[in-house]
Amino acid sequence: MKLGVLSADRPLVWMLPLIAMLVAFTIIPLFYNIWLSFHEYAPFKRRLEFVGWENWRLLFSDVRMWEALWTTMFYFGVVLTVELVLGMAIALLLDAEEFGFGVLRTVLTMTLVVPPAIVGMMFLLIEDPEFGVLTFVLDSLGILDKSTPILATGSTALWGVMLADIWQWTPFMVLIFLAGLRSLPPEPYEAAMLDGASPVMTFRRITLPLMSKVIAVAVLIRGIDVFRMFDYVFVMTSGGPGTSTYTLSLYSWQQTFSFIKWGYGATLSLFTLVIILVIANLFIWLAKVRW
């Protein structure tokens, strides 16, 4: 059969639709963003004006940016650590053929199909100062007072947001780790048993090194996601109280769409991208485990 330009030795033709999409929705916006970061919208003149490095200079001297970066980093560190440790613990528990575990594994996937914004709404209700169940429990346990609502108190608001993230995404870690655990060879475990190794020792010296690549991938995927977190803070706190829960994403959204500073917003998002790239590559480099 004659296919002409569609023959198999012209792979470029087949890749064209994908390339076109990438160019239209990723490459062009990226370069436009870069271009934009050297301009700023002048509202009275109703046009973009070239400002050179001004936006970048502003960025590094912007106290709110540094605050947002710190908030993002803190959120990133806590959420990722908790999801990693909790995810691994639950995966280890579920990595057995006990009655009902199959159902449990299925149930786990259910948090993943809920849109993050909805999860944010859910936790808004759970942490409501008047009728939220978490508020009630913490209040009855004497841990928190009703007079200091979780999401409206500067010291607890970010933790309240983290809860939503951890609830929704720990199962994701569990699923990846479970898949990893189930693909591990059984023989080293038998050998370790006969060598007298305790379960803790076996986990530390055999499971963890064997799982290092799986863990690295999970942390990388989640890490990128967590770093550009927007939904939960947008829905639950809108960055408040004050500016205590402003993440980089939320801050650049605010600059772009509330303050109509197209150029500075673009600069902030580019800066976020650079940090993610640095962290991701640092991580890939660190986690380059060789068997």
Added chain:
Amino acid sequence: MATVEYHKVGKSFGPVEVLHNLSLDIERGSFVVLLGASGCGKTTLLRMTAGLETISAGEIKIDGKVVNNVHPRDRDIAMVFQNYALYPTMKVRDNIGFSLEVAKKSKAEINQRVEEAAKVLNLSELLDRKPSELSGGQRQRVAMGRAMVRDAKVFLFDEPLSNLDAKLRAHMRVEIRQLHDRLKATTVYVTHDQIEAMTMADKIVLMKDGNIVQEGSPDDLYDRPNCRYVAEFIGTPQINFLSGEIISDGGQAQFRADGTDLPLVEGYAAHAGRKVTCGVRPNDVRVDPDGHIKGRLQIAEKTGADIQFHLDIDGSEFVAVAPRATFAPVGEEIAFSMSAEKMHIFDEASGERIEV
């Protein structure tokens, strides 16, 4: 060093029973080989000894103590696995020393013992490599090293040589046996290779379908197989069988097959009239122009040291080993003889050896 006793041990996987009521005693410091075709239950028995499989019935004792419910960790057993089961993320050094690390030995002691073992096994150069960077033979030696540094009560080997090439296998056979002679450790070794069993064992336990068919020294099994199955399993080239019956010719027992009478040792006269199978090992057959049995030469295989004649005796194959200088053209009729002491007589129906 310890004794191992199996008392009416059984094992089932669901409805499938793979070991039946099996009893066996292993002496302190002896080298016992569990031999059998694949699927006979020998590896299962070994894994039950290690605690990697549960025991469905009966009991296993190590040093007189029932271990049915003792965790593998607490059985003090070293095992070399068929696929080596090395720790993929650890260097050779850590693989060998892991049990010592677990036992909280000092760094210096671990190093010393690992290096000693590495020297014996010729692994000194490879201590800082990962298992993935080693050849099959090297991995096998690491697995051995891991067992060697232990002062385990019992050493278990699960077909450790099956993945090696013939030359390395022959070399490792000697190494393992020498290792055993030096450590004097009680060893249970599983294999399907009768040559491994014959060359290494103090005692061979031949298994079939979850039962022990015969146990004894290699010579016992070779010289006095208690049934056709054992006779067939042990010895290369494989034993020849001739069908016939025992007749008594004036008090002298004879084996009669297709009109040929072969004298038997004394005592068989009492079994006159019985249908039997006579087994003769190819090495016990002599090419002899005055011989009673004649066969047509199908093919002559030179093995270097000698020559194997594949003969056709009335449609059944018969192999005779002759000195290499012997020559005969294909198609020729060759006569040969055998001595009465070398003829193994089995009951035709049951396959059991007829003792006299």
